[in-house]
Amino acid sequence: MAPKVLVSDKLSETAVQIFRDRGIDVDFMPDVGKDKDKLAEIIGDYDGLAIRSATKVTEKILERADKLKVVGRAGIGTDNVDKAAASKKGVIVMNTPFGNTITTAEHAIAMMFACARQIPEASASTQAGKWEKSRFMGVELTAKTLGVIGAGNIGSIVCDRARGLKMKVIAFDPFLSEEKATSMGVEKVELDDLLARADFITLHVPLTDQTRNILSAGNLAKTKKGVRIINCARGGLVDEAALAELIKSGHVAGAAFDVFSVEPATENPLFGLPGVVCTPHLGAATTEAQENVALQVAEQMSNYLLTGAVENALNMPSVTAEEAKVMSPWIRLSDHLGSFIGQLTDEPIKAINILYDGVAARMNLDALNCAVVSGIMKSVNPDVNMVSAPVIAKERGIKISTTNQDKSGAFEGYIKVTVVTDKRERSIGGTVFSDGKPRFIQIKGINIDAEIGAHMIYTTNEDVPGIIGTLGVTMGEAGVNIANFTLGRSASGGEAIALLYVDSPVEPVVLDKLKATGLFQQVQPLEFDVA
Numbered sequence: 001m002a003p004k005v006l007v008s009d010k011l012s013e014t015a016v017q018i019f020r021d022r023g024i025d026v027d028f029m030p031d032v033g034k035d036k037d038k039l040a041e042i043i044g045d046y047d048g049l050a051i052r053s054a055t056k057v058t059e060k061i062l063e064r065a066d067k068l069k070v071v072g073r074a075g076i077g078t079d080n081v082d083k084a085a086a087s088k089k090g091v092i093v094m095n096t097p098f099g100n101t102i103t104t105a106e107h108a109i110a111m112m113f114a115c116a117r118q119i120p121e122a123s124a125s126t127q128a129g130k131w132e133k134s135r136f137m138g139v140e141l142t143a144k145t146l147g148v149i150g151a152g153n154i155g156s157i158v159c160d161r162a163r164g165l166k167m168k169v170i171a172f173d174p175f176l177s178e179e180k181a182t183s184m185g186v187e188k189v190e191l192d193d194l195l196a197r198a199d200f201i202t203l204h205v206p207l208t209d210q211t212r213n214i215l216s217a218g219n220l221a222k223t224k225k226g227v228r229i230i231n232c233a234r235g236g237l238v239d240e241a242a243l244a245e246l247i248k249s250g251h252v253a254g255a256a257f258d259v260f261s262v263e264p265a266t267e268n269p270l271f272g273l274p275g276v277v278c279t280p281h282l283g284a285a286t287t288e289a290q291e292n293v294a295l296q297v298a299e300q301m302s303n304y305l306l307t308g309a310v311e312n313a314l315n316m317p318s319v320t321a322e323e324a325k326v327m328s329p330w331i332r333l334s335d336h337l338g339s340f341i342g343q344l345t346d347e348p349i350k351a352i353n354i355l356y357d358g359v360a361a362r363m364n365l366d367a368l369n370c371a372v373v374s375g376i377m378k379s380v381n382p383d384v385n386m387v388s389a390p391v392i393a394k395e396r397g398i399k400i401s402t403t404n405q406d407k408s409g410a411f412e413g414y415i416k417v418t419v420v421t422d423k424r425e426r427s428i429g430g431t432v433f434s435d436g437k438p439r440f441i442q443i444k445g446i447n448i449d450a451e452i453g454a455h456m457i458y459t460t461n462e463d464v465p466g467i468i469g470t471l472g473v474t475m476g477e478a479g480v481n482i483a484n485f486t487l488g489r490s491a492s493g494g495e496a497i498a499l500l501y502v503d504s505p506v507e508p509v510v511l512d513k514l515k516a517t518g519l520f521q522q523v524q525p526l527e528f529d530v531a
Contacts, residue, residue: 003305004045004067008033009052011074015294022302024048040064048072048301051080059085070094070304072297075284078314087315090388094300094313098153099293100284105157107283108202108232109165111256114277115228116141116200118254121274139199139253142166147198149214150233151176151186155204159186170194173205195222200230207234217242225251228275232258232283235265244269247276258283310367316387317366327363330415331371333430333438336452336528337417338375340428340440343526344458345379351399351420352376355429358413361404369402372417414441440486446497448488453501456526457511461519463489463496470517471498478510 004025007016011030019026027046032038033055043049043065050072051057057071062085070092071081078095086093114120117138125132146162148155151173159169169186172194181188191214194201201223205211215229215238223229229252231238240261246252247270254275260268263281270276284290303309308328309321319327354372356365367386374389384392393400407413416429429442440450444460461467468487475482484501506525514523 003047003069005048005050005301005305006032006043006046007050008039008055009050009074010054011050011052011294011298012291014291015050015074015298018295018298019050019302022306024302024305036061043068048305050074050297050301053077053080055080057081057086062086062089062091065089065091070301072096072301074290074293074297075100083315084391086387087391088388090383090385092304092310092313092316092387094297094304094311096293096296096300097312099296100286100289101153101157103286103289104232104283105154105161106286107258107279108154108158108204108230109161111230111232111258111277111279112141112146112200112202112228115230115254115256115275118275120277141200143168144199145170145197147172147189147194147201148186149173149191149194149201149203150205150211151181151184152204154233155202156184158202158204159184167200170197191219192222195219196224198224198227200228202230203233203237205233205237207236212236213239215239215243220246220252223252226253228252228254228256230256232256235259235261235263241269244273247273317364317370319364319367323364323367327367329432329436329438330360330363330368332530333432334368334371334415334417335375336438336440337415337428337430338372339378339528340375340443340458340526341417341419341426342376342379344426344524345376345419345421347421347423349376349396349398349419349421351401352393353401353403353418353420355403355405355416355418356413357405357409357415358407358411360413360415360431361406365402365404368415369400372415373400376419411441416442440499443488443497443499444495446488446490446495448486448497448499450486450499451484451501452528452530453483454528454530455502455505456528457498457500457502457506458522458524458526459498459500459514459520460522461496461498462521463491463493464519467496467498467519470514470519471500474510474514475500475502475506478507478513480504480506480510 002023002025005019007028016028040061047067048070052074059082068091073095076095076097081093083093118136122136145168148159148171151171162169163185170189171186172191176188217239220242256277258279259281300311303321307321307324309324310316310319370386373393374384374386377384377389377392411431414429414431418425418427430438430440432438438452481503482500483503486499489496511523514520
């Protein structure tokens, strides 16, 4: 059955057509996002939900979303999605961080021009029938120093455009290397240096604990007299009240703000001040940007629902389409390894240790980790998936650690999972053969080669004669067909294990019969999702 997607906000028809062209069943209901009751009523029918900002994906909505796998936000901000609740529910939350970068950068440049030349005030004055030519004396951008706080996707475009305007560009960004700064043609500086030197300051950072109020009253006081401040990034980066006082005192010559600490901004300390330009969060408001993010979110959601590729997810490691093709059997293996241990472990888990060897160590380990933890957690909650499992593990205080190593044995690569409880450690290793099928290759340090089936039986025993016969006879009498039979032992007469891959689930009475022989220390039925 084809995946089914609901578009609950105003995405373009072209974006909706992308879903259809990819073979996805899509319902385009652009106004339903505003009706939370209607959305809650129908959301249970959908695998994907494509939104803009009008739809509020709350915990109550997610409670009704039993099939939902992915929420795609056409745009950057995801404040309208309860990401914690989505993660617990196992729903991936995606955004489109690159669809409006040029539009936002261009708006910042436009705001800088508007502030430098007092264009809005001059326009209002002229249209009011005045001719105040001498009142609106501006400044050139050429040869001025632009201080860019944040030289990421948008900031780097602003730097490029500013250099084209013959500005001197300096940048503060802890993650900007000297080599990258040189290639961009900008000077990497510390924040205090930028504040002291810049004629214009523009911000292009997200709002985090580290960036909140980065232009505080104290930092604003360090700025060069006559500076102009541009903020098209996020409200809360600038102490707006302190900035207003510095504008009134004449220390700051002007400001241009597209974002505010409280939005919608119906009042603000900056409003009405001379030299201040304000717009209502228009950074992404161009026809091209709105189309770009809509097309991008449709492609991302389609890729995930059809191939498992994860792009621009906020609560799940990204996996490219190319990675998904290569990693798919390794992700299945990771899930099976976790599932094996999870089904055998009935006491609280303290730690999960994962060893990656050879080719496995060079893959996207975050995604493989999620698959291992998901496999373990499914034993107690079948609804857990790769998104929700790490959240649940963290809530339970389970420590997850990984080790990478170069190829160390006969296999090109393998994964070994060890679970630690108060009573014991339990480990299992596996690999992917050239046919793309996962195999178990080691259990409890005993080497084996076991194909993985939907229904299996795991036994432990002392290495004594009669084990194979007892297992074969008991299964035969019960009418259970054995598809594959794997044995392993630590040493002659030592500890031994067996894995039976059978064609159908084994009734408890059959397992009880095996236990009653006294030959087996453990008899455990196992189920694996091999679809």
